[in-house]
């Protein structure tokens with residue numbers, strides 16, 4: 001019983017003296033039975049045992065049993081207590097961490113997780129992809145939010161959530177409207193406009209089922225390749241992005257870096273797409289002939305996967321690490337020359353844009369560039385007037401190019417100079433309290449063009465003044481092959 005009192009902390013150990021003072025065996029046994037809290041069955045067993053020696057043996061056995069039970073119980077209790085203590089410690093530490101975050105101003109993490117989860121719930125993406133994203137999210141929730149790993153994972157989930165996975169913009173194809181928009185934005189270029197209308201007609205007739213070939217616009221600088229891409233997007237009521245590829249020599253620019261790299265980012269295509277709402281924009285891959293390849297891989301081979309309608313359903317960006325469907329995107333490429341790899345050329349339908357003649361430039365300037373620049377400079381027809389002679393002079397003597405980019409720049413210069421004049425007059429009138437009506441339209445003509453733009457930059461050459469037999473009037477070199 002001394003041993004029993006040692007292990008059972010609940011028993012009253014003082015009672016051991018009672019036991020020591022008792023001399024009668026039966027009384028001792030009854031006392032012990034009470035102390036051990038024996039159940040009725042066991043008590044009956046004791047009573048049933050007639051022989052005193054056997055009775056003592058039995059009660060000793062019961063004491064031993066009870067000691068084992070008490071020992072086992074206390075062991076279990078210890079384990080449970082340890083666990084509870086650990087949990088309480090965790091809760092306590094977490095509370096502390098939250099307090100620290102609050103103090104540092106980094107306590108947005110929890111609401112951020114909720115936001116990500118909400119977004120994930122809404123996104124329509126393939127089920128396996130979604131499942132793995134939920135897994136990443138729960139992993140992230142267990143990480144220390146200020147660790148580098150957590151930051152990487154958080155950024156990753158942000159990129160995933162911002163991509164327009166299956167959100168398709170409903171497009172109503174209306175050829176008449178498209179034609180009108182293209183006509184309004186660009187003069188001439190009939191071949192390419194016609195091709196766009198054909199493309200749309202096929203799309204409409206096949207319910208967008210047929211993945212059309214990728215169009216590649218080839219032509220000298222400034223003939224409207226990039227801006228035409230934007231107009232095509234507008235005319236089809238699609239979102240528009242342009243991805244400049246000039247100087248890209250790293251495959252990772254197209255395909256992204258693995259997430260394990262420090263500062264890893266998705267490729268340019270995924271980066272730009274993540275800023276959009278819908279997955280069916282028009283994407284202009286600009287200056288596709290200017291990509292080069294070096295030791296960091298070959299970006300043009302990565303582009304092959306992007307441009308191949310069979311493969312781009314499962315475009316794999318290294319950063320995303322899950323397939324992304326690019327098949328709804330309408331790709332348009334632009335290039336100055338055909339100087340690119342044969343497999344790439346093979347994937348595309350080449351449409352050539354030639355340089356503009358002086359007459360075409362005149363029309364473009366009159367119908368588009370002047371109005372555009374007057375609008376952007378907030379000039380009205382009352383304030384500025386550019387005569388036809390001035391435009392022709394401008395084209396002939398201030399620009400010498402295939403496209404109209406310099407022409408546009410010179411027109412912008414005219415608008416700038418005119419605006420300055422107008423402001424000068426306004427201020428002068430105000431200071432001298434003169435009537436507003438004194439203001440006259442600023443007229444730019446053949447005669448006064450030099451006042452605005454300075455001396456002529458290009459003069460007609462001797463040879464083109466008078467035709468002579470056997471005299472070459474010019475020598476041209478182009479990049480085309």
Ligand SMILES: Nc1ncnc2c1ncn2[C@@H]1O[C@H](COP(=O)(O)OP(=O)(O)O)[C@@H](O)[C@H]1O
Pocket residue numbers: 185186187188189220221222223224225226227228334364368369403404405408
């Ligand atoms: N046919 C055209 N009609 C109207 N504007 C044009 C035309 N061609 C070019 N432009 C204008 O010329 C500028 C340069 O065009 P851009 O598309 O940048 O040329 P590219 O990409 O071929 O080098 C743009 O402002 C565009 O609006």
Ligand SMILES: [Mg+2]
Pocket residue numbers: 225226227286334
């Ligand atoms: Mg361009």
